[in-house]
Amino acid sequence: MKDTLFTAALAKDALVNPAIESVQTPMQHIFSQATFDRMCRDLQVRYASTIQFPHSQHRGAILEYQIEGLQTAADKYHELLSEGYTALPATSPLNSFTMLGNANGICLVQISVVKTPEQQAADLEVMYTDLKAQYIADLESAYAQEVTRQIDIALQAAARKEADKQEAARKALADKVRADMQESRNKLRASLIQKGKLNENGEAA
Numbered sequence: 001m002k003d004t005l006f007t008a009a010l011a012k013d014a015l016v017n018p019a020i021e022s023v024q025t026p027m028q029h030i031f032s033q034a035t036f037d038r039m040c041r042d043l044q045v046r047y048a049s050t051i052q053f054p055h056s057q058h059r060g061a062i063l064e065y066q067i068e069g070l071q072t073a074a075d076k077y078h079e080l081l082s083e084g085y086t087a088l089p090a091t092s093p094l095n096s097f098t099m100l101g102n103a104n105g106i107c108l109v110q111i112s113v114v115k116t117p118e119q120q121a122a123d124l125e126v127m128y129t130d131l132k133a134q135y136i137a138d139l140e141s142a143y144a145q146e147v148t149r150q151i152d153i154a155l156q157a158a159a160r161k162e163a164d165k166q167e168a169a170r171k172a173l174a175d176k177v178r179a180d181m182q183e184s185r186n187k188l189r190a191s192l193i194q195k196g197k198l199n200e201n202g203e204a205a
Contacts, residue, residue: 029143036135040128047124051094051112059123062088065111066100073097073109085113 050060063085067073077097081087087096100108115123192198 029139029146031136031139036132039131039135043127043131044124047120047127059127061115061120061123062094063113063115067109067111068106070099070107070109073107073111077111077113080111080113084116084118086116088112088114 047059048061050058051062051064052058052060053064063080065073065076067076074097088094094112095110096112098110098112100110102108189198193200
């Protein structure tokens with residue numbers, strides 16, 4: 001569910017409200033009622049076509065049974081209809097009552113019926129609650145990851161700034177040393193020329 005509902009919903013949001021700058025991304029990791037409503041609609045569509053088998057924890061609007069014996073299956077089918085279950089709609093690719101085969105004189109029949117509106121509503125209420133909890137958990141996880149990413153970006157920027165600052169300081173110091181040495185050299189040369197130890201060209205007199 002995480003990889004389908006949540007990711008798909010966020011992808012749709014990104015197309016509608018794209019992030020202008022990466023630093024704004026953390027603000028997107030907040031609960032969106034519009035996104036959650038869309039996730040619920042998508043879930044409801046899938047639920048309506050999902051088959052649930054007896055004793056299965058996987059919920060679906062369609063219940064499916066496989067029963068041995070044509071009469072036993074027929075009795076079970078009419079029992080389900082009397083309890084409020086309904087036959088599959090004509091548009092369904094499945095059949096409500098299907099003979100799967102006959103082995104050793106025993107007929108295997110598959111029964112498919114749609115749950116009552118009350119059962120579907122109860123299922124969806126639980127599924128929506130689970131979906132919301134997962135959505136919020138995913139948002140928190142995505143936010144935490146984005147915070148970590150932004151911290152890394154800030155630290156890297158600070159490190160680059162400090163490195164640039166140190167490089168500028170090193171260059172300034174090197175330039176000062178060169179200037180000081182050149183000044184000392186010029187003074188020494190001038191002094192030697194004045195004392196006659198060097199000619200005007202700076203050569204030995």
